[in-house]
Amino acid sequence: xxxxxxxxxxxxxxxxxxxxxxxxxxxxxxxxxxxxxxxxxxxxxxxxxxxxxxxxxxxxxxxxxxxxxxxxxxxxxxxxxxxxxxxxxxxxxxxxxxxxxxxxxxxxxxxxxxxxxxxxxxxxxxxxxxxxxxxxxxxxxxxxxxxxxxxxxxxxxxxxxxxxxxxxxxxxxxxxxxxxxxxxxxxxxxxxxxxxxxxxxxxxxxxxxxxxxxxxxxxxxxxxxxxxxxxxxxxxxxxxxxxxxxxxxxxx
Amino acid sequence: xxxxxxxxxxxxxxxxxxxxxxxxxxxxxxxxxxxxxxxxxxxxxxxxxxxxxxxxxxxxxxxxxxxxxxxxxxxxxxxxxxxxxxxxxxxxxxxxxxxxxxxxxxxxxxxxxxxxxxxxxxxxxxxxxxxxxxxxxxxxxxxxxxxxxxxxxxxxxxxxxxxxxxxxxxxxxxxxxxxxxxxxxxxxxxxxxxxxxxxxxxxxxxxxxxxxxxxxxxxxxxxxxxxxxxxxxxxxxxxxxxxxxxxxxxxxxxxxxxxxxxxxxxxxxxxxxxxxx
Numbered sequence: 216x217x218x219x220x221x222x223x224x225x226x227x228x229x230x231x232x233x234x235x236x237x238x239x240x241x242x243x244x245x246x247x248x249x250x251x252x253x254x255x256x257x258x259x260x261x262x263x264x265x266x267x268x269x270x271x272x273x274x275x276x277x278x279x280x281x282x283x284x285x286x287x288x289x290x291x292x293x294x295x296x297x298x299x300x301x302x303x304x305x306x307x308x309x310x311x312x313x314x315x316x317x318x319x320x321x322x323x324x325x326x327x328x329x330x331x332x333x334x335x336x337x338x339x340x341x342x343x344x345x346x347x348x349x350x351x352x353x354x355x356x357x358x359x360x361x362x363x364x365x366x367x368x369x370x371x372x373x374x375x376x377x378x379x380x381x382x383x384x385x386x387x388x389x390x391x392x393x394x395x396x397x398x399x400x401x402x403x404x405x406x407x408x409x410x411x412x413x414x415x416x417x418x419x420x421x422x423x424x425x426x427x428x429x430x431x432x433x434x435x436x437x438x439x440x441x442x443x444x445x446x447x448x449x450x451x452x453x454x455x456x457x458x459x460x461x462x463x464x465x466x467x
Numbered sequence: 468x469x470x471x472x473x474x475x476x477x478x479x480x481x482x483x484x485x486x487x488x489x490x491x492x493x494x495x496x497x498x499x500x501x502x503x504x505x506x507x508x509x510x511x512x513x514x515x516x517x518x519x520x521x522x523x524x525x526x527x528x529x530x531x532x533x534x535x536x537x538x539x540x541x542x543x544x545x546x547x548x549x550x551x552x553x554x555x556x557x558x559x560x561x562x563x564x565x566x567x568x569x570x571x572x573x574x575x576x577x578x579x580x581x582x583x584x585x586x587x588x589x590x591x592x593x594x595x596x597x598x599x600x601x602x603x604x605x606x607x608x609x610x611x612x613x614x615x616x617x618x619x620x621x622x623x624x625x626x627x628x629x630x631x632x633x634x635x636x637x638x639x640x641x642x643x644x645x646x647x648x649x650x651x652x653x654x655x656x657x658x659x660x661x662x663x664x665x666x667x668x669x670x671x672x673x674x675x676x677x678x679x680x681x682x683x684x685x686x687x688x689x690x691x692x693x694x695x696x697x698x699x700x701x702x703x704x705x706x707x708x709x710x711x712x713x714x715x716x717x718x719x720x721x722x723x724x725x726x727x728x729x730x731x732x733x734x735x736x737x738x739x740x741x742x743x744x
Contacts, residue, residue, distance in 0.1 A: 270639060294645030306640035308633040315629055322626070323645040384645055 221246040227276035236262040238442035249419040251429045254439035260422045268300045269293045297387030305373045309366040317348035320383040351379040371402030391421045471719045477604040479711025480611030485666035486691040488659020494698015495652045501563040504681030505570035510664030511671040525588035533664045540660030574678045582677040635698045690733040
């Protein structure tokens with residue numbers, strides 16, 4: 216049924232100086248599903264995310280959101296429509312406090328609460344932002360670190376903060392780019408548990424390099440290799456695919 | 468010696484007012500904006516127009532000149548700078564240098580190339596440590612320090628300031644929070660340009676107004692930005708006064724080397740702290 220496709224690409228290609236990082240990808244994401252994209256390093260997964268989120272325009276092809284062409288809509292505009300992402304290298308702002316990070320993420324949500332027009336941070340803070348941000352911080356378990364300088368957080372806590380920022384943006388599609396990269400085993404378990412807890416609220420796409428981590432998390436798996444989608448389907452089915460096995464383990 | 472110090476502080480104050488916009492544009496948009504020097508020169512010429520043609524007093528003339536430059540700066544941002552986002556550094560240098568050259572020729576066309584001398588707008592001296600100084604210069608120093616304080620509060624206490632600080636750190640991450648970061652960088656660009664115009668206005672009575680006055684200070688301002696660290700408020704502040712002092716002190720003992728010494732300092736800084744762009 217076409218009406219339940221929330222995000223779609225048609226023949227999306229991105230070339231950098233002639234090199235096709237993403238090549239003719241047709242991808243469909245169904246509303247409410249949790250999908251995974253796997254592939255070796257350099258397969259084009261992050262470039263594909265950048266095309267979905269509008270970090271740069273594709274060389275060819277179109278991106279559709281709920282059936283509408285959003286190819287030319289810039290990144291910040293797509294966030295407004297509910298397409299939210301995190302980065303492979305955690306992207307929080309070290310020079311700000313945890314709370315100030317949240318203020319930035321809530322500027323959009325704040326518009327509905329008539330606080331974003333406030334010029335001074337203290338004024339903004341006295342609005343509805345404390346409740347909203349306390350909720351997001353509580354979800355990721357960082358509430359007591361709200362006044363910390365972000366640079367003092369552990370890498371795992373920074374990842375949780377980044378996810379809190381994403382949650383503040385009230386995503387309808389959340390794209391996580393290797394959320395476990397650089398985390399300790401304990402932190403991986405915590406972040407996995409966190410994703411499990413919140414994922415029912417939105418459609419989820421998760422890029423991962425290690426297949427085992429997301430097999431339980433996603434209902435559908437896509438495999439990228441050299442900029443192309445080479446397989447797609449239920450995780451077990453995809454992992455049994457000879458081509459995928461060839462790419463990953465060098466044998467069918 | 469104290470005269471030299473006050474002279475150094477005056478140059479430092481002017482350098483700060485001029486360089487901070489350059490530094491923030493470099494730090495936020497990764498654009499080396501040579502047109503900054505045009506904004507500075509235009510500010511000085513608008514001051515001349517406001518003083519002589521409109522017959523205003525110095526304070527209103529200074530205000531009018533500074534504000535009148537803003538639409539020009541906005542035009543440069545809208546039609547030149549914004550098209551250079553994400554392009555390579557040298558592209559921006561060539562494009563903004565072209566703007567500078569065209570602008571300077573326009574100024575020559577309209578006002579001629581003859582230097583226009585202006586008199587000290589206050590014309591009063593104050594005694595300090597038994598030596599008398601032009602009050603105007605002391606006021607420039609005070610103004611530079613208050614501008615620094617104002618910018619510090621802006622970045623420390625306001626939401627717009629925080630967005631810019633975050634954007635300096637990671638522009639894409641700010642975009643991913645649904646914030647049109649370029650719009651806020653444009654605000655910073657305008658504030659920086661306004662300050663450059665103000666710098667031209669303030670410095671005009673000390674030197675003289677001529678079409679090439681921008682070229683003279685441009686390279687020194689780059690030295691300030693490089694020594695202070697691009698996008699760094701405090702760094703630019705300290706580097707401005709340090710290099711102002713270098714110019715004043717070198718100038719006292721060996722006049723011709725005053726500006727060369729600035730580049731010597733810059734070279735030393737670059738050896739120990741290479742530019743990361």
